[in-house]
Amino acid sequence: MSLININGVDFLYENENSDRPALQNINLQIEAGDFAVIIGSNGSGKSTLAKLLNVLLTPTKGEIYIDGLNSSKSENTWKIRQKVGMVFQNPDNQLVASMVEDDVAFGPENLGIPSPEIRKRVDKALEMVGMAGFQKFAPHKLSGGQKQRVAIAGVIAMEPDVIVLDEPTAMLDPQGRKEVMETIEYLNKEKEITIVHITHFMEEAVTADKVIVMNEGNILHKGTPKSIFRLVNKLKEINLDIPVAAEVAEYLRSKNVNIPDILTIDELVNSLC
Amino acid sequence: MLTDITIGQYMARDSIIHALDARIKIIITAILIIALFTIDTFSGFGFFSIFILIVIFLSKISFLKVIKGLKPILFLIILTLFIHIFLTKGGDILWSWRFISIESEGVYTGFFMVSRIFILILFTSLLTLTTSPLQLTDGIEYILTPLKRFGVPASELSMMMTIALRFIPTLLEEAEKIMKAQQARGADFESGNLIQRAKSLVPLLVPLFISAFRRADDLALAMESRCYRGGEGRTRLHELEYRYYDFIALIIVIIMAVTVSFF
Numbered sequence: 001m002s003l004i005n006i007n008g009v010d011f012l013y014e015n016e017n018s019d020r021p022a023l024q025n026i027n028l029q030i031e032a033g034d035f036a037v038i039i040g041s042n043g044s045g046k047s048t049l050a051k052l053l054n055v056l057l058t059p060t061k062g063e064i065y066i067d068g069l070n071s072s073k074s075e076n077t078w079k080i081r082q083k084v085g086m087v088f089q090n091p092d093n094q095l096v097a098s099m100v101e102d103d104v105a106f107g108p109e110n111l112g113i114p115s116p117e118i119r120k121r122v123d124k125a126l127e128m129v130g131m132a133g134f135q136k137f138a139p140h141k142l143s144g145g146q147k148q149r150v151a152i153a154g155v156i157a158m159e160p161d162v163i164v165l166d167e168p169t170a171m172l173d174p175q176g177r178k179e180v181m182e183t184i185e186y187l188n189k190e191k192e193i194t195i196v197h198i199t200h201f202m203e204e205a206v207t208a209d210k211v212i213v214m215n216e217g218n219i220l221h222k223g224t225p226k227s228i229f230r231l232v233n234k235l236k237e238i239n240l241d242i243p244v245a246a247e248v249a250e251y252l253r254s255k256n257v258n259i260p261d262i263l264t265i266d267e268l269v270n271s272l273c
Numbered sequence: 274m275l276t277d278i279t280i281g282q283y284m285a286r287d288s289i290i291h292a293l294d295a296r297i298k299i300i301i302t303a304i305l306i307i308a309l310f311t312i313d314t315f316s317g318f319g320f321f322s323i324f325i326l327i328v329i330f331l332s333k334i335s336f337l338k339v340i341k342g343l344k345p346i347l348f349l350i351i352l353t354l355f356i357h358i359f360l361t362k363g364g365d366i367l368w369s370w371r372f373i374s375i376e377s378e379g380v381y382t383g384f385f386m387v388s389r390i391f392i393l394i395l396f397t398s399l400l401t402l403t404t405s406p407l408q409l410t411d412g413i414e415y416i417l418t419p420l421k422r423f424g425v426p427a428s429e430l431s432m433m434m435t436i437a438l439r440f441i442p443t444l445l446e447e448a449e450k451i452m453k454a455q456q457a458r459g460a461d462f463e464s465g466n467l468i469q470r471a472k473s474l475v476p477l478l479v480p481l482f483i484s485a486f487r488r489a490d491d492l493a494l495a496m497e498s499r500c501y502r503g504g505e506g507r508t509r510l511h512e513l514e515y516r517y518y519d520f521i522a523l524i525i526v527i528i529m530a531v532t533v534s535f536f
């Protein structure tokens with residue numbers, strides 16, 4: 001059985017300003033060890049899906065199983081929240097404490113882990129995100145990229161099976177984005193933590209195992225990055241920015257130039273020269 | 274810069290006073306304040322003053338810095354003094370002019386009250402000078418823990434203080450940004466009378482409040498997703514631990530408080 005199993009899920013916000021379901025008939029499996037990227041324009045339902053994975057919301061219809069636990073059953077809520085760590089978009093609004101180490105300790109403290117074990121987890125988590133030595137810093141003295149990495153450390157310290165990141169790079173400068181992307185790629189490749197990365201920057205999807213394209217509450221496509229970037233025109237239709245290299249490659253193909261699937265500028269250069 | 278404001282007046286030093294357990298320091302301060310109110314002679318105040326001087330010396334904080342912290346209450350002290358000198362009657366008449374007179378009882382009570390306020394403020398500011406806000410928060414939580422049985426939400430109160438401490442710099446930063454953005458568009462926060470100035474703050478406070486509510490929403494979600502469910506069953510990274518010198522300090526203070534009540 002997959003780590004994450006989403007079976008025929010609908011979600012409707014029960015308030016006056018929701019005219020259509022935020023999600024419709026979502027079916028999706030994510031395997032342990034995957035690096036899955038969910039892309040989609042604003043309002044396509046990405047955040048709603050993320051919140052469903054962490055039981056901040058429960059499906060209106062259908063079921064979600066996390067490691068075999070049904071998220072609609074209330075006795076599973078806290079177990080699932082420990083298994084699915086969430087990182088949010090705004091680095092300022094998810095750190096709780098005025099010292100880095102206290103913030104990273106927040107999750108384990110909630111789980112009732114004994115103090116010496118928390119100490120170990122905090123130091124290890126900070127090291128894994130490249131923030132060793134920042135234990136005593138105040139969050140407001142850190143850069144955006146550093147704050148997001150502290151937020152990731154806070155999640156790692158809970159020892160989750162999967163980390164869901166909801167547009168963690170959206171509010172960062174290019175340097176911060178690079179730091180965060182390198183951190184989550186490292187965690188996936190070296191520490192074998194399953195990652196669900198939500199973004200609207202397409203170039204962050206090129207290294208994924210699996211890309212899921214969402215539009216208006218539906219899954220439009222699932223597949224490898226290469227198969228997705230082949231759909232240049234379709235992606236443009238739903239207002240996504242295609243990486244330049246993929247767009248150029250598709251254009252050349254339409255002019256009958258024989259060219260393989262391209263994701264990055266480097267690949268494009270290599271296949272042309 | 275707004276963001277340079279330090280929260281509380283904590284001054285980190287490597288001293289015995291700083292190293293004392295926050296709970297003990299809070300309890301000691303409470304005992305001293307109670308003792309202070311049992312005193313009715315100046316020799317008692319003298320005794321306390323010597324004690325305070327010793328504590329300041331041990332805390333390695335300069336005497337001047339401690340005194341500077343008293344500036345905000347200077348007005349209160351002077352006002353108290355004047356009210357007593359002119360309005361409290363009794364004893365010998367020292368000076369009089371038409372219907373105004375200064376009598377010895379008034380002078381005595383005035384100086385007596387001022388000494389009391391002065392020492393009271395010194396005790397509490399020594400507490401906040403030598404204890405970080407985080408330790409204070411933890412200390413208050415531990416002290417309130419027995420009251421949980423009567424429905425006092427000790428852990429939640431402490432969580433609220435922790436979050437407040439975390440967000441004060443963030444909100445100050447934001448206030449500064451909004452102010453600058455509005456000044457760049459010609460807003461004027463500095464001139465005009467009091468009412469005009471208060472009015473000019475409205476366009477600053479409205480966006481600040483809206484953003485604070487949005488932050489609160491986000492933070493609540495983030496806390497829930499990290500398994501926060503109130504104080505029940507929570508452990509702490511920094512457990513407070515009593516050490517032998519905490520008890521020595523407590524015993525010294527109790528002996529002092531008892532002695533001084535005989536003065």
Ligand SMILES: Nc1ncnc2c1ncn2[C@@H]1O[C@H](COP(=O)(O)OP(=O)(O)O)[C@@H](O)[C@H]1O
Binds near residue numbers: 013015041042044049
């Ligand atoms: N709290 C809410 N109440 C009502 N509708 C909401 C709420 N949050 C999101 N929506 C709606 O659900 C849809 C999906 O939103 P969301 O999941 O936030 O998309 P994304 O993260 O992809 O931008 C949007 O149409 C949005 O307006």
Ligand SMILES: [Mg+2]
Binds near residue numbers: 166
């Ligand atoms: Mg979103």
